[in-house]
Amino acid sequence: MKNLIITSLVSFAFFTSAVAQQLKSPNQAFEMNFSLQSDGTPTYSLKYKNKAVVKTSKLGLSLKQDTKSLLNDFTIVDTKTSTFDENWKPVWGEVATIRNHYNELAVTLNQKDTDRKIVIRFRLFDDGLGFRYEFPTQKNLTYFIIKEERTQFAMTGDHTAFWIPGDYDTQEYDYTTSKLSEIRGLTEKAMTENVSQTSFSPTGVQTSLMLKTQEGIYINLHEAALIDYSCMHLNLDDKNMVFESWLTPSANGDKGNMQAPQTSPWRTIIVSDDARKILESKMTYNLNDPCKIEDTSWIKPVKYIGVWWEMITGKSSWSYTNDFPSIQLGITDYSKAKPNGTHGANTKHVKEYIDFAAMHGFDGVLVEGWNQGWEDWFGHAKDFVFDFVTPYPDFDVKGIHAYAKDKGIKMIMHHETSGSVRNYERHMDKAYQFMKDNGYDAVKSGYVGDILPKGENHYNQWSVNHYQYAIEKAAEYKIMVNAHEAIRPTGIARTYPNLIGNESARGTEYQSFGGSKPNHVTVLPFTRLIGGPMDYTPGIFEMDLSKLNPNNNSHVNATIANQLALYVTMYSPLQMAADLPENYNRFLDAFQFIKDVAVDWSDSKYLEAEPGQYITVARKAKGTNNWFVGNVNGNNLRTSTLNFDFLDKGKKYEATIYADAKNADYKTNPQAYTIRKMTVTNKSKLSQFSVPAGGYAISVIEIK
Numbered sequence: 153m154k155n156l157i158i159t160s161l162v163s164f165a166f167f168t169s170a171v172a173q174q175l176k177s178p179n180q181a182f183e184m185n186f187s188l189q190s191d192g193t194p195t196y197s198l199k200y201k202n203k204a205v206v207k208t209s210k211l212g213l214s215l216k217q218d219t220k221s222l223l224n225d226f227t228i229v230d231t232k233t234s235t236f237d238e239n240w241k242p243v244w245g246e247v248a249t250i251r252n253h254y255n256e257l258a259v260t261l262n263q264k265d266t267d268r269k270i271v272i273r274f275r276l277f278d279d280g281l282g283f284r285y286e287f288p289t290q291k292n293l294t295y296f297i298i299k300e301e302r303t304q305f306a307m308t309g310d311h312t313a314f315w316i317p318g319d320y321d322t323q324e325y326d327y328t329t330s331k332l333s334e335i336r337g338l339t340e341k342a343m344t345e346n347v348s349q350t351s352f353s354p355t356g357v358q359t360s361l362m363l364k365t366q367e368g369i370y371i372n373l374h375e376a377a378l379i380d381y382s383c384m385h386l387n388l389d390d391k392n393m394v395f396e397s398w399l400t401p402s403a404n405g406d407k408g409n410m411q412a413p414q415t416s417p418w419r420t421i422i423v424s425d426d427a428r429k430i431l432e433s434k435m436t437y438n439l440n441d442p443c444k445i446e447d448t449s450w451i452k453p454v455k456y457i458g459v460w461w462e463m464i465t466g467k468s469s470w471s472y473t474n475d476f477p478s479i480q481l482g483i484t485d486y487s488k489a490k491p492n493g494t495h496g497a498n499t500k501h502v503k504e505y506i507d508f509a510a511m512h513g514f515d516g517v518l519v520e521g522w523n524q525g526w527e528d529w530f531g532h533a534k535d536f537v538f539d540f541v542t543p544y545p546d547f548d549v550k551g552i553h554a555y556a557k558d559k560g561i562k563m564i565m566h567h568e569t570s571g572s573v574r575n576y577e578r579h580m581d582k583a584y585q586f587m588k589d590n591g592y593d594a595v596k597s598g599y600v601g602d603i604l605p606k607g608e609n610h611y612n613q614w615s616v617n618h619y620q621y622a623i624e625k626a627a628e629y630k631i632m633v634n635a636h637e638a639i640r641p642t643g644i645a646r647t648y649p650n651l652i653g654n655e656s657a658r659g660t661e662y663q664s665f666g667g668s669k670p671n672h673v674t675v676l677p678f679t680r681l682i683g684g685p686m687d688y689t690p691g692i693f694e695m696d697l698s699k700l701n702p703n704n705n706s707h708v709n710a711t712i713a714n715q716l717a718l719y720v721t722m723y724s725p726l727q728m729a730a731d732l733p734e735n736y737n738r739f740l741d742a743f744q745f746i747k748d749v750a751v752d753w754s755d756s757k758y759l760e761a762e763p764g765q766y767i768t769v770a771r772k773a774k775g776t777n778n779w780f781v782g783n784v785n786g787n788n789l790r791t792s793t794l795n796f797d798f799l800d801k802g803k804k805y806e807a808t809i810y811a812d813a814k815n816a817d818y819k820t821n822p823q824a825y826t827i828r829k830m831t832v833t834n835k836s837k838l839s840q841f842s843v844p845a846g847g848y849a850i851s852v853i854e855i856k
Contacts, residue, residue, distance in 0.1 A: 173231055175257040179278045182423070186259055186274065193224040194261060194272060197306075198281055200423045205371055209304035209394070211272060213285065216297035216406060222270055223302060226261040229269065233257050242437070243448045243649035244725040246756040248774065252438040253277065258286075268293040279433040280422035282376060287412040298382075298408035303397040303419055305373055305386070307332065310393060311363040314675050314763050318356025318385040320400045320609035321348040321602070323640055324658045326668055327675040329764050332363075333390055347530070348571065348602045348637075350609060355388040356398060360640075360682040362430075362675070362763050369423065370430050370763075374682050376418040376439035378642040379620060382408050383611035384417070402614055403607030417642060422682070428758035431767070436643035436683050444647050450630045451649050453725035453751040454594060456564060457509050458518030459496045460689070461730045464664045466701035468496030470521030470529075472544040478528050481536060486524060486545050497521040498546040503555055508733040510559040512747050517556065518564040518596060518728070522547045529570050530601055537570040540583035553591045564634075565592040571601040573608075573618045580622065584629040593630065594652065594726075596687075597622065599637035611639055623648045634687050634726055641684030653687040653726035656680065660689040660730055663708040664697055670709045670818060670845035671764050671786035673718060678763040685724035690715050691746055694735045695822040709845050711822045712742055713812045716849035719749045720782025721767050727751050741827055745810050748851050749780050757798045766790055766842070770798055770852075777803070781850035785842035792840060796852070799834040804855045807832045811840055811848040818845035831855070 172187040183199040189210075198206040212223035237253045254275040262269050270293075271286035285301075287293060310333050316325040317339050328335075328342045339354045360374035373395065375384050382399040389396065397419070399407035418439040424430055445451070462468040473489035497519050505517050525538045543549050556563050565587050569576040576583075576597075587595060599610060608614050619638045626633045627650050636655035645651045657680040662668050673688075680686055692715055694700065695708040719727055729736065729746050736743040750773035760768035760783070768783040777800065783792060799805060806829060813824035832838075832852065840848050 173257055173259060175233070175255055175274055175276050177276045177278050178235070178253050178255060181278065182276050182281065184257070184274055184276050184281055186257065186272070188226060188228065191224045192226040192264070194226055196274070196283070198421060198423070200369065201425070203367070203369070204308050205369060205423050206421060207306040207308055209306040210302060211304070212302045214299040214302060216299040220263065220266055221299070222263065222268070225264050227264060229260040229262045231257060231259050240442065242646065243443065243451050244453050244652070244752050246723050246753050246771065248754040250434045250437060254438070266292055275439065277435050277438070279424065279429060279435050280420065282418040282420045282435060282439045284418045285416040287410065287414050289413045294412055296410050297406050298399065298410060300407055301384070301397040301399050301416070305395040305421070307363070307393040307395065309365060311365050311371070313357070314362040314679060315357040317342050318352050318358055318387065318398065320350040320352065320611050322346045322610065322637070323358060323656050323680070324662065326658060326672060327679065327764070332388060332393055335388060336390055347600060348610065352385070352398065353387050355390050357386050357388065359384060359386060360679045361386060362678040364763065369425055370427050372420070372422040372430055372678070372682060374420045374422070374436065374642070376420050376436045376643045376683070377441070378417045378616060378639065378644070380414070380613065380617055381417050382613045383616065383639055384419070400609050400611040402612050403605065408613050427678070427761040427763060431677055431758045431761055433682070437646045440643040440646040442647065443649060445627055445650065448649060450593065451632060451652065454515045454562070454564075454632075454652070455727050455729070455751050456516035456518055457505055457514055457729045457733070458520070458564065459502060459505055460518060460520050461692070462496055462700065462732055463520060464661045465697050466704050469494040470497070470526040471495065472524070472546065473527065476527055479525050481525055481539055481542065491546060495521065495544065495546060497544065499548045499551060502547070502552055505733065506556050506559050506561050509561050512743075514561070514729070516562040516564050516594065518566060520566045522566065529568065533602070533604060533606065534570065535572050535575050535604055537572055537575065538568065540567050540579050541586045549590050557591055562594070563592050565595045566598070567595055568598040568600065571599055572604045573599070573615065574604065577618065577621065580625055584626060584631055587631060588629055594632040594634065595626065596634045596636060597638070599635075610637065615639065620644075623651050626650055636687070640680060643683055645684045651684070653685050653724055655687050657686055659687070660692060663692065664704060664706050666706055667709045673714070673722065673784045674767055674786045675764050677721060677723070677767055681723060685726065686722060687724060687726050687728065688718065688722045689728045689730040690718035690722065691729040692731050693739050693742070693823070694731060700732070707819065708822070709818055711812050711816050711818050711825065711843060711846040712739065713810055713816070713825045713842070713849060714784055714818070714845055714847040716742065716745045716810050717782035717784050717847035719746060720771055720780050720849065721769050721784050723756075725751055739823070742810060742825060745808075745849050745851060750774065750778075759794065760792055766792070768792055768794065777854040779805075779852040781852065782847065783840070783842055783849075784847040785844060787844050789844060790842055792842070794838040794840060796832050796836040796838070797834050799832070799852070801834050803833065805832050805852045806855055808851045809838075809840065809848060810850070812843045812846040816843045816846055818843065
């Protein structure tokens with residue numbers, strides 16, 4: 153499909169402040185209205201199928217300077233409208249082609265007393281609205297500091313919300329489901345302990361925020377293209393049910409340092425009366441710039457295993473020795489240290505993982521704890537923690553490289569920064585070159601703990617710029633990035649597809665830290681995954697973690713069938729089989745699904761979806777005619793009816809169904825599953841039940 157762009161320009165010098173501008177989506181389902189109030193305050197509202205979903209809401213920004221803020225006294229100078237329609241192909245993704253189709257309205261405003269201009273640009277898609285502030289080059293607005301962005305999202309009622317508390321440093325919370333009016337009373341309980349957290353309000357929540365109205369309308373509030381700007385949270389006026397943007401501050405309290413020309417990120421509102429359409433939406437990606445990496449041939453989806461879960465559970469350690477009370481790199485002499493006997497990243501053990509990966513067809517192996525410094529890495533506000541190139545005495549970098557290469561396995565490097573961002577940037581070029589010299593094409597970076605310099609937060613403009621710098625610098629070295637504890641994604645992977653994954657939410661590791669709610673994975677695709685894929689690290693088969701570590705009494709709140717389904721429902725081009733090889737060897741028949749399932753797709757069908765309750769997805773493996781189906785279930789026993797009409801007509805397929813056994817129970821009998829085979833066509837139907845925190849997974853392979 154060729155681009156179709158129609159633009160019109162109308163002068164509004166003669167218009168009064170009451171003039172309203174209307175914009176409709178290509179399919180006419182949405183209507184956005186922009187207007188100025190009598191005092192020149194810009195506002196917008198949004199309707200879906202002729203019903204209000206966002207009531208009249210104010211726009212603008214408070215500035216720190218003594219000069220007038222960008223809130224009111226505006227007049228409309230001119231408007232531009234246009235239509236855009238294209239198809240583009242992602243490097244990796246849920247589908248082979250994405251349509252980017254919207255109608256646009258750009259309103260230029262002039263503030264009378266200051267003669268300063270801003271542009272508010274609206275793009276209305278068939279699945280929702282995106283808008284942003286633009287600050288063009290001009291004499292009277294060059295350098296300025298944002299005190300607060302005042303964007304509002306006025307809700308039409310006391311909606312049901314799926315939320316986590318507003319926090320400048322972490323998204324690693326379980327989701328709470330409540331009415332908007334109940335958030336204030338539940339926030340303290342929802343603020344579970346984390347190694348770095350900074351809450352700001354009893355009614356503050358984070359995006360991506362999922363809402364459902366009493367009329368059954370689903371609304372998602374988020375942002376897209378977060379570049380050189382602070383992360384947006386939402387603060388709720390729970391008397392009037394109005395959300396207002398709340399940016400993450402810098403160390404001195406500023407919310408943003410701006411230099412025109414510059415833009416804000418897009419503020420996004422995805423809406424549908426069908427929950428499946430929220431999951432299907434690609435609006436967040438479409439609001440980002442096209443790919444800026446000219447040659448993307450080196451960016452490849454990865455299925456991997458790793459030396460990780462054994463440390464998370466406490467079976468093994470990241471550190472090499474217990475001899476030293478503190479470490480100073482370049483001074484501490486590890487050659488004189490006594491090994492602690494629990495260090496996981498040793499050459500012999502890593503080779504065992506490489507052997508297992510090669511035997512079962514995995515692409516890569518991640519190793520954590522390979523580099524010196526882990527003995528006192530956390531909790532000391534220590535700037536120089538790691539140099540990212542010096543291995544422990546028992547980790548043979550070159551030997552591992554040669555061994556993995558011989559087995560056809562790619563190694564994945566781990567860079568934990570301990571929140572010391574300046575230290576990472578000082579060492580980044582050397583570290584990335586070290587990776588390339590030793591056969592590492594992907595890095596898992598981490599930002600555990602408080603950010604250094606002190607006072608900075610994980611989600612403010614300063615840190616956002618660091619994460620972007622790391623991605624772009626990695627692209628220079630042809631390195632893929634999987635950033636943990638970083639900012640939650642906002643579709644930037646369209647522009648830089650070497651950002652192959654993020655954590656930035658409560659992942660599987662929390663199953664070892666006391667557990668996550670049984671329905672957690674039925675919420676994440678509606679929230680965290682709206683902006684991009686998550687390295688959730690699924691595939692746990694041994695739920696009783698005391699069997700790995702007698703001192704760990706945690707229990708994984710899922711069945712094996714649920715863990716298999718996550719490879720389909722939790723979309724990511726980076727998928728880990730997170731459990732230990734010995735646990736997979738105990739259940740090789742179930743492990744077969746993890747071996748078979750793809751990590752890159754040409755088509756995806758969301759068959760069933762209800763936030764917090766269930767999700768069923770079918771995906772077609774890229775370059776094949778094979779499909780994989782996943783269902784994850786929430787808190788209640790449920791039977792779903794699956795229609796195979798997404799299959800090609802006239803062809804037969806062998807379906808292998810991995811499902812909860814009738815007596816499966818995520819607490820008492822999580823390893824009870826059944827496997828059965830049947831022949832299916834596009835006319836076939838299947839009824840399949842799932843227990844709470846259970847599910848099913850199906851491989852659908854064409855019969856040649």
